[in-house]
Amino acid sequence: MMVIILVAWVLGEAMGYGSGWIMTALIISLLVNLGSYFWGDQLIVTMSGARPADRKRDFDFFTVAENLSMAAGNPKPKLYVIDDTAMNAFATGRDPQHAIVVATSGILTRLDRRELEGVIAHELSHIKNFDIRLLLVVTVLVGTLAFLADWFLRSLWWGGRSRERNRSGGVMLLIGIVLAILTPLLATIIKLAISRQREYLADASGALLTRYPEGLAKALEKLKGDHEVLEAATNATAHLYITNPFKDKDFGAWFAGFFNTHPPIEERIKRLRAM
Amino acid sequence: MPVFLIFGVGIVLIVLFVWSLYNNLVTLRVRIKEAWSQIDVQLKRRADLIPNLVESVKSYAKHEKEVFENVTKARSVLMSARGPHEKAQADNMLTGALKSLFAVAEAYPNLRASENFQQLQKELSDTEDKVAYSRQFYNSVVMEYNTKIIVFPNSMIAAQFGFKSEEFFAANEEERKKVEVKF
Numbered sequence: 001m002m003v004i005i006l007v008a009w010v011l012g013e014a015m016g017y018g019s020g021w022i023m024t025a026l027i028i029s030l031l032v033n034l035g036s037y038f039w040g041d042q043l044i045v046t047m048s049g050a051r052p053a054d055r056k057r058d059f060d061f062f063t064v065a066e067n068l069s070m071a072a073g074n075p076k077p078k079l080y081v082i083d084d085t086a087m088n089a090f091a092t093g094r095d096p097q098h099a100i101v102v103a104t105s106g107i108l109t110r111l112d113r114r115e116l117e118g119v120i121a122h123e124l125s126h127i128k129n130f131d132i133r134l135l136l137v138v139t140v141l142v143g144t145l146a147f148l149a150d151w152f153l154r155s156l157w158w159g160g161r162s163r164e165r166n167r168s169g170g171v172m173l174l175i176g177i178v179l180a181i182l183t184p185l186l187a188t189i190i191k192l193a194i195s196r197q198r199e200y201l202a203d204a205s206g207a208l209l210t211r212y213p214e215g216l217a218k219a220l221e222k223l224k225g226d227h228e229v230l231e232a233a234t235n236a237t238a239h240l241y242i243t244n245p246f247k248d249k250d251f252g253a254w255f256a257g258f259f260n261t262h263p264p265i266e267e268r269i270k271r272l273r274a275m
Numbered sequence: 276m277p278v279f280l281i282f283g284v285g286i287v288l289i290v291l292f293v294w295s296l297y298n299n300l301v302t303l304r305v306r307i308k309e310a311w312s313q314i315d316v317q318l319k320r321r322a323d324l325i326p327n328l329v330e331s332v333k334s335y336a337k338h339e340k341e342v343f344e345n346v347t348k349a350r351s352v353l354m355s356a357r358g359p360h361e362k363a364q365a366d367n368m369l370t371g372a373l374k375s376l377f378a379v380a381e382a383y384p385n386l387r388a389s390e391n392f393q394q395l396q397k398e399l400s401d402t403e404d405k406v407a408y409s410r411q412f413y414n415s416v417v418m419e420y421n422t423k424i425i426v427f428p429n430s431m432i433a434a435q436f437g438f439k440s441e442e443f444f445a446a447n448e449e450e451r452k453k454v455e456v457k458f
Contacts, residue, residue: 059397059401063401063404063405064404066405067401067404067405067408068408070313070405070408070409070412071408071409071411071412072412073306073310073412073416211411
């Protein structure tokens with residue numbers, strides 16, 4: 001957060017625009033993301049081609065979600081099923097009153113009830129911890145930076161600021177150029193790091209809900225063994241899923257760790273077992 | 276003048292504290308009541324499933340009279356139980372009786388294969404989960420409330436307004452273990 005504001009300030013100074021432009025960038029970014037905040041949930045469901053869950057047909061999914069909401073003291077979220085044999089699940093919605101949990105039919109058929117409880121508890125924890133809201137804030141700030149960096153590079157191109165060069169301008173300009181290039185990268189890394197931390201948190205709060213961390217641990221083991229790629233997932237929705245839907249084969253280097261929305265499954269299982 | 280002012284501010288602060296604590300405790304008490312009615316609903320649902328279950332087992336295993344009697348008795352005890360403690364005990368008794376009923380059912384492959392029986396079994400184990408989870412929620416709210424009325428400055432005020440600690444809905448050891456079972 002501090003980093004983002006600082007970067008925004010340096011860019012603003014270097015451009016000689018002052019804080020007015022930062023505000024403008026912030027507002028645009030905010031508007032774009034508010035749209036996705038209020039209507040995004042429905043959009044995601046439509047995009048992924050999900051059907052509403054049915055108590056009879058998806059008995060375990062339906063009742064487990066019902067039970068866990070009861071334990072959490074939240075209303076039952078709307079439930080959807082994607083008919084896809086890949087194993088995955090995700091939650092979205094800005095608060096517990098507008099929550100949606102989506103699971104693939106693959107995960108529903110291949111997990112037993114206790115494992116499914118672990119997974120659903122993880123998803124409900126994302127909702128309860130307001131991760132969707134947090135990610136919105138992060139996305140807005142990251143978006144602001146992207147706008148600023150973009151404008152900055154353009155302003156250089158058109159030589160817009162040559163008239164108003166001042167004493168600190170030279171240094172600021174240099175820092176500005178470097179930041180403008182690094183910013184999108186940096187912003188993405190920050191966003192993903194937050195996303196990974198929230199995964200651990202959701203694992204832990206999920207275990208608190210079911211009082212049975214082994215359920216999620218075993219579910220994750222099964223998910224690890226599943227190498228099918230979920231077709232309905234896109235880059236925009238990847239951070240919502242319980243495991244990375246793209247299954248980045250193994251460019252398993254340390255570097256790749258920075259660009260994952262999810263922490264490694266082995267590490268998550270280890271932490272669950274240690275509870 | 277300053278002394279008077281300090282005194283006044285002090286009184287206002289105390290009044291605000293008492294006010295917010297009182298509202299807080301009342302809210303918690305309502306939530307406990309609601310959580311309790313949730314458990315109650317599930318216990319009732321569980322009791323409602325029993326006659327069907329007994330009927331469906333009876334049609335395959337007529338001779339196991341004792342088992343049926345135990346289950347029916349445990350059910351009626353649960354139906355007439357009052358308050359968390361009594362209900363928890365009755366519920367545990369019913370769990371024990373049902374266990375022997377399912378043990379009997381094991382011996383009848385036709386019964387186990389019957390769709391009706393499977394459906395009832397699924398509904399029943401879901402209801403048991405629901406009891407367990409609503410109990411978890413109830414107990415956590417009760418704990419929050421009970422703690423709030425016994426910690427220091429609160430305890431004086433709570434006693435003045437007649438807030439009493441609420442009862443937990445306890446699970447017995449047997450049932451705790453059951454949750455760990457893998458199937």
